[in-house]
Amino acid sequence: MVEQRDGVGPRTRRATLRDVGALAGVSFKTVSRVVNGEPGVSDELAERVREAARQLNYRPNHTASVLRKRDGRSMSIGLIVEDVVNPFFAAIHRGLEAAAMDGGYSVLTGSVLDSTTRERELVETFSARRVDGLVVSPNDDLVETLALERRNGVVVVYIDRLPGRLDADAVVSDNRAGARAGVEHLLASGHRRVAMVGDTHTIHTAEERYLGYVEAHAAHGVPLDQTLQARDVHGGDAGTEAAGRILDLADPPTALFTAQNMLTVGAVRALRARGLEHEVALVGFDDFLLSDLLDPPVTVVAQDPDQIGRIAAERLMARIEGDMSPPQVHVVPTTLLPRGSGELPLAAGG
Amino acid sequence: MVEQRDGVGPRTRRATLRDVGALAGVSFKTVSRVVNGEPGVSDELAERVREAARQLNYRPNHTASVLRKRDGRSMSIGLIVEDVVNPFFAAIHRGLEAAAMDGGYSVLTGSVLDSTTRERELVETFSARRVDGLVVSPNDDLVETLALERRNGVVVVYIDRLPGRLDADAVVSDNRAGARAGVEHLLASGHRRVAMVGDTHTIHTAEERYLGYVEAHAAHGVPLDQTLQARDVHGGDAGTEAAGRILDLADPPTALFTAQNMLTVGAVRALRARGLEHEVALVGFDDFLLSDLLDPPVTVVAQDPDQIGRIAAERLMARIEGDMSPPQVHVVPTTLLPRGSGELPLAAGG
């Protein structure tokens, strides 16, 4: 018998295949067959087994099953992101979870929070828990850590960024084209002094967006002005400061291109502080909640994080199930959403 | 030997305790001792074992270890929320994860997305994976499903809402006091016609916030006006519509109290559409990103979701580790953040 106890307290013994078999008067292997829907059990026995399972509130022990199974797949994947609170990663999380669920996989999540120690811990914890695959934003340290796990058969898919050497599938936004489209949008309406505030240049994503900014200028034959470029700016507060510094120049820009979410918000604050939000145009990379409710509504180059998460899950599952084709980069298109801040009339003096 | 293979493809065989033992020339039990930091291994052997483990890139199989262990704890907990993209739940997720990590627990997450089927699936999947505990927002269906798992020893902590019968720990915001404070803030500055837009009344949280609204009126001796109350409003669009209907009344309110995140945003849209954002005051329950950048900045009653997640994790871990005290409700205080929309001067005609 299985002893059970109510209340808030901790575990009691759970029913096993054997317990169910004993109650139903069959061998535990028959129970296993019923539970897994295998053929070769008479309807009558099967019903008796199911009834016994119900009575004992039986739940298959997934981990024991994985341990014994030939392929040893745990049907779980790990998602390691910088911060689950960041809406971009939260949306990736949701897309990934939806696709994973469709494939029968569960999702473990972890936030790195800028700690490389924590990042390594997460990889090791997830590996010890025998996830079949990991979805991560690569950095040089991490790629090295992952190499070890991958030799153990853990499959990896990169998101958001590309690693130095493409040794696995990656799913990224079309950062360069998106940035270029955003900046060209400004140049096309006559702006000639378009400043850029960008994230840490060692981040692949940031570099690509910068190249988009450069390409747009080249395409329009507009020379670049170093004084209008702030790079290696990380976080909202730094964004406010960097944008402010540029706006305060003797020869200020007529438009801003901010290459990341938080930087865009930072720039909005800097513009507000100077009462320039209707004077200086703004295009941001990556959409954010309520961008359309600000005054003026913020024009952005929107990514599709849900889609990134979905595709990452699909690639990962395909790899887990044996796809051995060469690593691919999946580029997810971006969308320019003109809302107002990027379409301000160019002041006569500009 | 352990065969290994590089590349993007799926699993190769992983090294086990036996493999490491074979390479180090000791029994696998000695390896187990070293890996788990148990005493009774000479320094020399221990070093040899560690070297062998490194060479073979050994990772303990956490799931096998759990299976055999006396207490059978998996050191993992499941978080089931409505939607990981919702910033409120995302913040809970982060707080929970931080506390769980400190306790050595991993976190499985799932979004319910308004599907009771999915909710039940998640509970069963997580139970089959032998999570030690679950953190969930209760509803009547779910509480019933959970009862079964709890008899199997899965510990439960409720967040955000209270269940009908308090049969486990719960961590919730001080919804009633928060709502009351928000509404009193309006009444205290002279408003006498304060409308309310609230979520589905069967949700405990929504009901509590409504009671706070009622209490505030009673405390100020202001009679309630049914025509100013829209309840059972779910989601941003419905919020816009409901707020709009009230604003269009012959005898409209001078202030709005919106009892939920998305409803607040909906109300902002309704006010904007009528050019009333500087005429009709607004206080919302639950803070949201960029609320301070809107025009006017939105006054809110802020919750502390990170703290809710943290406390939930701590309660859960305590229960898992044997705390048998009666179920408790942990009430997390809210904070009124006056930003502008709740402090508009009351129009003379109001």
Place this chain on the structure above:
DNA sequence: ATGAAAGCGCTAACAT
């Protein structure tokens, strides 16, 4: 200080 044997709950392989 080290190791051998048993067994956690399950599936695989092989009886009957």
Place this chain on the structure above:
DNA sequence: ATGTTAGCGCTTTCAT
């Protein structure tokens, strides 16, 4: 159609 045996990688228990 049903059952028996072995063993996944590990911890427990007991022996040396």
